[in-house]
Amino acid sequence: MLKARGLECQKNKWYRDLQMMANSKYASTRETTNLARVARIILGPCTDVLCDVLKKEIPPLTLSQKVKTYLANLPKRKHPPITKEQERIIHNGNYSDFDITLLFFLLRNISNISPHAKQWGNEPILSDRSVSANIERIRLIRNKYGHCTEISISDTDFNKKVLEISSVIQDLEKYLGTSTVYQDAVVEIGNCCMDPEQETKYIKELLDLNKQIKGISEKTTLIENRCVPENVTVLYKRDSLRWENDDRVFLETHNFPVMLDQVRNQPYITFVGAPGSGKTAMARHIALKLQKEGYEICPVKEINKIEDYCNRNIPQVFVIDDVLGIFGLNEHELHMINKYSEILRDPINPKTKTLMTCREAVFKNEMISECILVKLENVVNLQSRENSLNNDDKQNLLQVYNLDRDLLSSRNLASSSRMFPFLCKLYSNKKELEFYGPTFFLSPVPCIIKEMDSLKIHNKLHYASLVLLMINRNRLSENILNNENDGTIENQKRNNLFVEMKRNILRKCKVVSTTESFDLIDALLQMEGTYTKKNGNEFTFIHDSMFEIIAYHFGHQFPELILKYASSDYIANNIKIDQHTSQKGQIKIEGENVTFSEKNHENEDIIDLCIHLHESQNQMLAERLFKDVQNGEFYKVFGNESLKSQSLLQCFIAVLEKHSYYNLHSLLLTESEDSKLCTWNDKIKYPLNENIRSMALRCEAHFCVMNERLIGFHKHIRSKDTLLLIKIVKQMVMHSWMLLLIHITNQ
DSSP: OHHHHHHHHHHHHHHHHHHHHHHSTTSOOHHHHHHHHHHHHIIIIIHHHHHHHHHHHSOHHHHHHHHHHHHHTSOTTOOOSSOHHHHHHHHHTOGGGOOHHHHHHHHHHTSOOOOOTTOTTSOOOTTOOOHHHHHHHHHHHHHHHHHOSOSOOOHHHHHHHHHHHHHHHHHHHHHHTOOSHHHHHHHHHHHSOOOHHHHHHHHHHHHHHHHHHHHHHHHHHHHHHOOSOHHHHHHHHHHHHHHHHHGGGOOOOTTHHHHHHHHHHSSEEEEEEOTTSSHHHHHHHHHHHHHHTTOEEEOOSSTHHHHHHOOSSSOEEEEESSTTOSSSOOHHHHHHHHHTHHHHHSOSSTTOEEEEEEEHHHHTOGGGTTSGGGOGGGEEETTSTTTSOOHHHHHHHHHHTTOOTTSSOHHHHHHSOTTHHHHHHHHHHOGGGGGGTTHHHHSHHHHHHHHHHHHHHHOHHHHHHHHHHHHTTSOBOHHHHTTOOOOOHHHHHHHHHHHHHHHHHHHHTTOOTTOOHHHHHHHHHHTBTTTEEEETTEEEESSHHHHHHHHHHHHHHOHHHHHHHSOHHHHHHHEEEOTTHHHHTOEEEETTEEEEOOGGGSOTTTOOSOEEEOGGGHHHHHHHHHHHHHTTOHHHHHTOGGGGSHHHHHHHHHHHHTSOHHHHHHHHHSOOSSOOSOOBOSOOSSOOOHHHHHHHHHHHHHHHHHHTSOOOOOTTBOHHHHHHHHHHHHHHHHTTOHHHHHHHHHO
């Protein structure tokens, strides 16, 4: 009885389901069966014929190695377009396990099948019956029915599609040289009986397959189109996320729309302004706006990276900070701009932009007058009458940083420092600066220096950590402090120098030399957002101006350490000789006791953040300049304004006189691993004594300087080397250092 009731219930349920299906739009019809048949044809004969094509192109025994080679040759750290599971299936070598997703990838990327006339990924022309064209047609048929919103096909469309598929399979079977087994299978599927469960199964398989194909196709296309290595892309994304966080307090000033239009109309723009005026923030803000329009952000440090990473398929925005140097003109960077000027003017993608920043003082250097960066239409000067902040802009900036809009009067707003944006950030993050009130915005450098005076006395560890950050050229981490390195000789030398620097700095700052690294890092962390910022595991100054202020503050007290450890770039641009130092009350040194006068802090214009040395310190500077010459920094030495001081020049000549002619000849005129200048050709056919060599060299240099071209006076002198020598001589002549030139040539 119970069994009978159960059968009756099952029968009734089946009857109800049948009625619901009959009344539903999902009921099985001739048209839905047509779609299911197409799905079976795609998943069956189409897949099998592609499998046979792959077998003909790549024998199973060699496939695994070919795929390994393909994946190994992908750009470093880029995700492969196939999954680990698909790799495992490939390495098993059983072609019957390959689905159409995997087959399409292998035929397109691993086999030697030539692309059709319209190239892979595009619809082939009707008359093209090549193998790749027919593989492409199967892909397009699959895409069409994998994307279709209807779950049915009319008889007319079904018959047309079956004929099209049969034609494709016929061509591929001719290529294979086999029988008509797959054509026959298409005919059979078109006429066989199918039930509703089979229809649902094949339609679902087709839709799932399309998702897989779409994913693998997108991965392959992404790899083909990507020019920036994936590991670099990760860094760029990290930078852009940090930019987005900083951008929350960016203010679009009154003339921002005009500046943005200028960027849109030009392939490259240089933002010029004083330190702290918002050059970097402006470039990054515009880059982020372009990113929302589909641009790829590439924050490069060197202009030649544009050539490496430029992409014709997607628009990019390259961002380069301090493109011509930080403290002064970097001749190497200028050379690179001139060398790669074409890629700035005419990027391979016409939408691509390059946004650069440059300090106003660097931009005024006469050496860049012929550089493409100075073209008026490619420059946005933040200090120009049109672009400089007006009073409304400044009040709005105060408000953005949660400061009182009325903190400064209209008169004070108009007279405030050009580094107003940076000052707002600093003032909002350090409550102690509120003591100075409006004065901080009118004359900020003296205020910050007074803060450093206080920090040096009351918080020696924090001050020492800032000095270490400065002396290590604006990068410091726990790994650096702990001297962790890869063990190479070069890094070991660098670490030994850092250990010496650290010991000397801590002693001068009156901090015990055994201070733990984590204490110094913790001090930098406590000043994050005020004086420092953290990028990954490394700390840097929150702004270049802070670097210069710390160098200025510490360097006036201990110039010997700055001369010993600072970069040649800093020495060339920030060390000055002052013949009347005592009258300015800048510095008085008596052994270890240093008195630091603040008379020169009363006016921001007086404080140029340069370290002014007394004539008694010329010897230290001269020795440092000669060390830079030994390191090949000729422009930074011979372009140094301080060498115009007769007293320093005499000291420099005295340093030269300590070295023999042969040493100077080797340094300046002989090619070696370390020398960046010229050499004599040793393969001369007749002997020359030193007098003849010297005279020949001087004559050639003289003629070349006078005629501003290479004459080739003696063929035993290499032309490229002579040209380099001429650059040195011309530097000396240009800067009127005839005394130095005469001394060298008379040796």
